[in-house]
Amino acid sequence: MSKQHLHICHSLDFGGITTFVNSLVELNSQSQVKHKILIWNKSSKGEHIIDISDKEDKKEAFKSTIKEYDQLFVHSLKPFMISALNDRKKDVYLFQHGITFGNGIRKITKRIFYFSVINIFGFKVICSSEFAKKKLLKNITIFNKNVLKIIPFGVNLNHRTSVFSTSKTLNLGFAGRLVGQKRIHYIYEALQQLDCNCDVNFKIAGTGPLLKDLEQKALGLNDRNITSIFEGHVKDMSGFFSEIDVLILPSLGESYGLVVLEAFSNNIPVIVFKDTGACVDFIIPNENGFIVNSISELSQRISELSSIDLRSQLKMRIKDMDLSKYHISNTKLLLDEL
Numbered sequence: 001m002s003k004q005h006l007h008i009c010h011s012l013d014f015g016g017i018t019t020f021v022n023s024l025v026e027l028n029s030q031s032q033v034k035h036k037i038l039i040w041n042k043s044s045k046g047e048h049i050i051d052i053s054d055k056e057d058k059k060e061a062f063k064s065t066i067k068e069y070d071q072l073f074v075h076s077l078k079p080f081m082i083s084a085l086n087d088r089k090k091d092v093y094l095f096q097h098g099i100t101f102g103n104g105i106r107k108i109t110k111r112i113f114y115f116s117v118i119n120i121f122g123f124k125v126i127c128s129s130e131f132a133k134k135k136l137l138k139n140i141t142i143f144n145k146n147v148l149k150i151i152p153f154g155v156n157l158n159h160r161t162s163v164f165s166t167s168k169t170l171n172l173g174f175a176g177r178l179v180g181q182k183r184i185h186y187i188y189e190a191l192q193q194l195d196c197n198c199d200v201n202f203k204i205a206g207t208g209p210l211l212k213d214l215e216q217k218a219l220g221l222n223d224r225n226i227t228s229i230f231e232g233h234v235k236d237m238s239g240f241f242s243e244i245d246v247l248i249l250p251s252l253g254e255s256y257g258l259v260v261l262e263a264f265s266n267n268i269p270v271i272v273f274k275d276t277g278a279c280v281d282f283i284i285p286n287e288n289g290f291i292v293n294s295i296s297e298l299s300q301r302i303s304e305l306s307s308i309d310l311r312s313q314l315k316m317r318i319k320d321m322d323l324s325k326y327h328i329s330n331t332k333l334l335l336d337e338l
Contacts, residue, residue, distance in 0.1 A: 003071070005071040005072075006068075009021060010076035012039060017097055023155060023328040024332055036050060036069070038050045038062075039053055073093050073335070074093065079113075082117065085121075114140050119142060125149070128151070132256060136148070154261070154330050155328055170245060170246070170305060171245045173202070173246065173247045174248055177207070184250065186273070186295050191221055191226050195300075196306050199226075202218075203228075203229045215228075241262070245305065248272075248298070250276065251273075251277065252275055253276070256278050257282070261282065264323055269289040270282075270288065271290045271298060271301055287317050
């Protein structure tokens, strides 16, 4: 009899988490271990999706559902789940995708919450990188470090876009939540300083509370032949990557940065900041992208990438990279063996 693992998510409308769990279930036909997804907040439909978002008693629906599964992978943890998960604690793994603790009361409350579920309830934690593990330990005292396990996340490497850049327009892209940690305003400040006459299209894939503010920043650049396109939540990321030349990820302290690997799998070079986090280790300067230290340096790199030849050279080098160690199948194998 095959094993069944369940991924517990807020919704399938949430950036890298969505990409990650969807990529795992796509591999179900290749393994005896099957992965499914439980959605508790925002309705989703699909063959591998269990939707309890419209259940009046979510606590009871959650409890009865998880009984059927061998391992429980929690990507979004809420108090109503604790009792049922505690009954299955040896099978429970929390995913540290990049827990943000905020400020003030919210920060204190969240620290107490995760301190309790890890130290008192004994839930195990899967960290995507050594950086993610250190980030967690910086915010929460964990008495038994053995509950922390590092499993690098992977992506589906089957989507490839063209390596040839022919458009004189420079197509920049950003993908992620429109929140402060992502520092998207850095991109706009860099574009404001841009010292070239090229036309720029800046495509933003994602939603979040900073949308209105970013739309205002975009209006201020219209007279410089710089156009912003806010695409909202994008389900077809391969389509998104086919329309850009460069991905910029200016975030602070990414626990992993799956979107960087997605870009590479589509032959797209990436610009990150030195303090962007774990994904900085993926960047080989002048081979698959650039690491910058300031907004002015970002502006300089964007200006350089107005060269069609440079963009094509970078894409060709990425095409020749061996990305096999980042394939989602490696992640699935490690999860299946838990």
